[in-house]
Amino acid sequence: MKGLTIVLSLTLALVAGCNKPVEGRPDEVATAVHSEDSFLSGFDGVWATTSSASTDDAETVYRLRFAKNGSDLVMDNHVFDAHVIDVDTVNQTVTFQTSGETGPQEMLTVARVVETKDRGNPEAPFTLRITFGNGQFSDLSFVRRLMxxxxxxxxxxxxxxxxxxxxxxxxxxxxxxxxxxxxxxxxxxxxxxxxxxxxxxxxxxxxxxxxxxxxxxxxxxxxxxxxxxxxxxxxxxxxxxxxxxxxxxxxxxxxxxxxxxxx
Incomplete structure (x- = not known):
């Protein structure tokens, strides 16, 4: 009986260790693990900003189609010359290197965001947060799949x-x-x-x-x-x-x- 108690204790400890969240990860970011290809395709679609700098501004529309060998990131009519440099399926982010004609290269990161209660649920609805080179970000909501x-x-x-x-x-x-x-x-x-x-x-x-x-x-x-x-x-x-x-x-x-x- 004593031996059974020890085995159960060790099993519970291992399970608790597996469920421990990754340190330093924002609580609101989705954490379900996917293959890189399916993870990237999950971003595909038409997205729009959920808030603007002023009430007179029209929302910004993004058309996204991500793949490791070539991605499309179009903001309204502006095409980013973007190349995937990191796919983090744990922290649910994709980071791009973007290059301008006159300025230096910048990094741009897109993250999937879910409600705290839905963390770990790969089927949970999510929004996106796109963070630009200077740290400013825009929150995006889903409009439709790519037509x-x-x-x-x-x-x-x-x-x-x-x-x-x-x-x-x-x-x-x-x-x-x-x-x-x-x-x-x-x-x-x-x-x-x-x-x-x-x-x-x-x-x-x-x-x-x-x-x-x-x-x-x-x-x-x-x-x-x-x-x-x-x-x-x-x-x-x-x-x-x-x-x-x-x-x-x-x-x-x-x-x-x-x-x-x-x-």
């Missing part, structure tokens, strides 16, 4: 990113033919297509905001939306040139990207 229209949106956003990079390299070269420019559907695109100086100004504007969003998150994203609204209201080349220049200067002054952040 064919969302997949097409991601593809078009990536094509736009590639096209913008090519345009930046070709700013000093000849302007596109008038027929090609006439195919553009908006005043901004048609006008910029014909003017190398505007192309260069837009490239600087987009690069500055891209780095700012990676480093400062939703705060910079709200400014980017305000800038886009002002650009959409322009009806002349002079207005576009001035708006690009003023917002690029504003971003550099208010959303600095420090070289030490890359270390």
């Amino acid at each position: 064919p229209q969302d997949v097409q949106f991601i593809a078009e956003a990536r094509q736009s990113l590639s096209a913008d990079s090519e345009e930046t390299a070709e700013v000093s070269q000849s302007v596109e033919t008038s027929d090609a420019c006439a195919d553009q559907t908006s005043f901004i695109e048609r006008t910029t297509c014909k003017d190398p100086a505007l192309k260069e100004a837009r490239a600087g504007f987009e690069s500055a905001f891209g780095d700012a969003v990676m480093a400062h998150g939703q705060e910079a994203g709200s400014s980017m939306k305000a800038a886009q609204r002002q650009l959409d209201a322009c009806a002349s080349t002079e207005c576009l040139q001035k708006t690009y220049a003023e917002w690029t200067k504003y971003v550099h002054e208010n959303y600095p990207v420090h070289a030490t952040d890359a270390e």
Whole structure:
């Protein structure tokens, strides 16, 4: 009988040790362990911020599709050049290295978050928290799974990113033919297509905001939306040139990207 008591005591002690939480892990973060592939696919979908810097700001929409060999992370119309560097299925996080055209590399982390009472339940509903390079974060709620229209949106956003990079390299070269420019559907695109100086100004504007969003998150994203609204209201080349220049200067002054952040 005494021997049985000792065996039961040892068994209970082992079970208690297995259930001990990992030290240093936030209580609200989900802790169910998955294979890396299934864990990453659990982030896929359309997500939206649950709060904004001000009540006048529209919510930011994220389209996510994660995989170790290539991930898509699109914030509104901005595509992050993101590469997975860590998949932590215990603490339920994915960390990316993002690189800007003018600034240093940044790390961006996305975490699954569940209610404390649901910790350890892989079927529990969850939200996401995306933390940017400077420590600012945004909380995201699920909108829907990725639909064919969302997949097409991601593809078009990536094509736009590639096209913008090519345009930046070709700013000093000849302007596109008038027929090609006439195919553009908006005043901004048609006008910029014909003017190398505007192309260069837009490239600087987009690069500055891209780095700012990676480093400062939703705060910079709200400014980017305000800038886009002002650009959409322009009806002349002079207005576009001035708006690009003023917002690029504003971003550099208010959303600095420090070289030490890359270390």
